[in-house]
Amino acid sequence: MLSPAEWTIVALSLKVGGVAMAAVLPLAFALAWLLARGRFPGKLLLDALVHLPLVVPPVVTGWLLLLAFGPNGPLGSLLERWFGVTVLFRWTGAAIAAAIMALPLMVRAMRLSIEAVDRRLESAARTLGAGPWRVFWTLTLPLSLPGILAGAVLGFARSIGEFGATITFVSNVPGETQTLPLAIYSALQQPGAEATVWRLSAMSVALSLAALLISELLTRRIRRGLHVL
Secondary structure (H helix, E strand, O other): OOOHHHHHHHHHHHHHHHHHHHHHHHHHHHHHHHHHHOOOOOHHHHHHHHHHHHHOOHHHHHHHHHHHHOOOOHHHHHHHHHHOOOOOOOHHHHHHHHHHHHHHHHHHHHHHHHHOOOHHHHHHHHHOOOOHHHHHHHHHHHHHHHHHHHHHHHHHHHHHOOOHHHHHHHOOOOOOOOOHHHHHHHHHOOOOOHHHHHHHHHHHHHHHHHHHHHHHHHHHHHHHHHHHO
16 A cells, blocks of 8 residues: 555656646647648758657656746746746746646547548538538547547657656655655655555556556547447
8 A cells, every 4th residue: 555645656647647737638638730731831840859759868858848938038037027926937838848848648549530531521521511620620530539649649648658857847746746756866865765656656557558558448439420320
């Protein structure tokens, strides 16, 4: 059984992962749609930039976030001046780092789902008098829903496992930014904390596995429903 302090770490990880996934979901879908359907100069560069967090060291991502959201950074100074808030050493900063790291996985899953939609069905709907928005809401979005759902759950699973960018950007503050990976790292530095490492690692694996299983089950259910329709 986990101790109260360890349950606090789990709750913080779930909050950070959930907020990160929900906050970046609209952006991920917009980017996926743009990359799947758009034809414009610089598309290849945009695709590379979106997937950049997958290939650069997470520490670099965290350092860039620190430059952007620090007191003298362009975004950090605006937040401080307009709203009097800062994301440094706070769970909101951990959510930002998690969202950036989860974005490429979400975009990739959603883009593949959008590209799999048969364009001939959309053309047929338009010839029957449906407008672009009606085609999108009643045909394209439902057909791409499995990929959107899979992308969201993958983003959540990636968020609760984020380490490198988080510790570089917002440090490892117990009760504020110390999510499961950071708590496991801290426990590894303490002699005699092997039991804590085992408990937290088991919880981390269980949460990630549950997210993947839920994603697969819901995706299959939605696909069966679409086939019935």
